[in-house]
Structure formats: C-alpha cells, structure tokens
Amino acid sequence: MRGQTTSDSPLPAQRERGEGCSASRQKTPSKAPEVTPKPGNYLHTMSTLLSDLTSRDPHRIWSATSAVTTLRDPVQLDLLAAQLPEIRAQTAGIDLGGALLPNSERLKFVLHKLEYWRDRTGCLCRLYPDWLQFDPNREAKAGNIRILETNLYERTYTCECALCGTRYTVEEGEYHYTWWKWQPVD
Numbered sequence: 001m002r003g004q005t006t007s008d009s010p011l012p013a014q015r016e017r018g019e020g021c022s023a024s025r026q027k028t029p030s031k032a033p034e035v036t037p038k039p040g041n042y043l044h045t046m047s048t049l050l051s052d053l054t055s056r057d058p059h060r061i062w063s064a065t066s067a068v069t070t071l072r073d074p075v076q077l078d079l080l081a082a083q084l085p086e087i088r089a090q091t092a093g094i095d096l097g098g099a100l101l102p103n104s105e106r107l108k109f110v111l112h113k114l115e116y117w118r119d120r121t122g123c124l125c126r127l128y129p130d131w132l133q134f135d136p137n138r139e140a141k142a143g144n145i146r147i148l149e150t151n152l153y154e155r156t157y158t159c160e161c162a163l164c165g166t167r168y169t170v171e172e173g174e175y176h177y178t179w180w181k182w183q184p185v186d
C-alpha cells in the first residue's frame with residue numbers, strides 16, 4: 001500500500017537475468033527475509049502479512065493475525081515462522097484492544113501457531129483446541145476437515161481432520177460471540 005509503482009508487469013520476453021531483481025532494485029527494506037521466496041502472490045501476501053505483523057500498528061496487526069489464524073499455506077507459514085523472533089519483538093507491548101475477546105489473545109495464538117509450525121510439531125488440526133474461534137463449517141468448507149455428524153439441538157459436531165484423520169467433538173456456544181470448543185476423541 002505504499003507508493004510503489006505497481007505497473008511493472010512481468011513480460012516474459014523481457015531481459016530477465018537475475019530473476020526477481022525488479023523488487024530489489026527498488027528501495028526494499030534491508031530487513032527482508034533471508035529465505036528465497038517463490039515469485040508471485042506468495043511473496044506479495046507473505047510480505048504483506050509480515051509487514052503488517054511487524055508494523056506496530058494495532059489495526060494492521062489485528063488484521064494480519066486474523067489471516068494467520070486460519071492460514072494453511074506451507075510456504076507462507078515457513079516464511080513467517082522463520083521471522084518469529086522479529087514478529088515477537090515488534091508486537092511486544094502493543095495494546096491491541098478488543099473488549100470481549102482481547103486481540104492480544106489472538107496474537108498469542110498466532111505466535112504459538114508459528115512456533116508449532118516451525119518445530120514441525122504435528123498436524124495443524126491439533127491447534128483447534130487452542131483457539132475458540134475455529135468454526136467447523138468454515139474449516140470444512142476450506143477442506144481441512146469433514147463434518148461427520150451435526151447435532152443442531154445440542155450444537156455439537158463430530159469432525160474428522162482431512163489430513164491426519166484425528167476425530168474431534170466440537171461444542172458450539174455463545175458468550176457475546178460464538179465460540180467452538182474442540183476436543184480430540186481418543
């Protein structure tokens with residue numbers, strides 16, 4: 001959103017020695033991640049998320065943490081996880097507001113998620129119990145889980161992770177906002 005020229009559309013037949021140089025020709029902040037990012041949208045989205053997370057602007061941090069909460073893209077997660085110390089440092093001590101569900105809780109979850117991802121701890125579904133706002137319908141729509149059973153009266157679901165097969169019972173409730181409590185079925 002800065003005043004960058006966005007008009008240099010990549011024409012395939014143009015001189016292309018040093019792929020990806022067009023970005024570095026501009027005044028890119030020298031803090032850019034050391035990982036070699038893939039070209040195209042990945043880089044754009046990822047650098048947006050990273051620059052939002054490290055912007056020290058509460059609204060931008062909030063919007064980026066919302067995106068990262070449900071983010072599943074391994075490339076982007078790798079790149080963000082590699083910047084964890086920087087993200088931690090730049091978000092420390094910022095008042096993120098949020099009356100009923102403090103936004104700092106979401107940030108805390110995002111840091112936890114990136115750490116979990118970095119350490120290759122396991123399937124991302126294992127994080128569902130750690131955050132109250134994983135809507136099973138949304139997760140099913142995204143292809144992350146299958147809903148095996150829905151009980152409308154008790155507002156419960158039985159779900160199965162589409163990747164690792166772990167099953168969960170999910171309780172839906174309301175306390176100023178809708179929440180979902182996920183529990184793995186052993």
Ligand SMILES: [Zn+2]
Pocket residue numbers: 123124125126161162163164165166
């Ligand atoms: Zn899973």
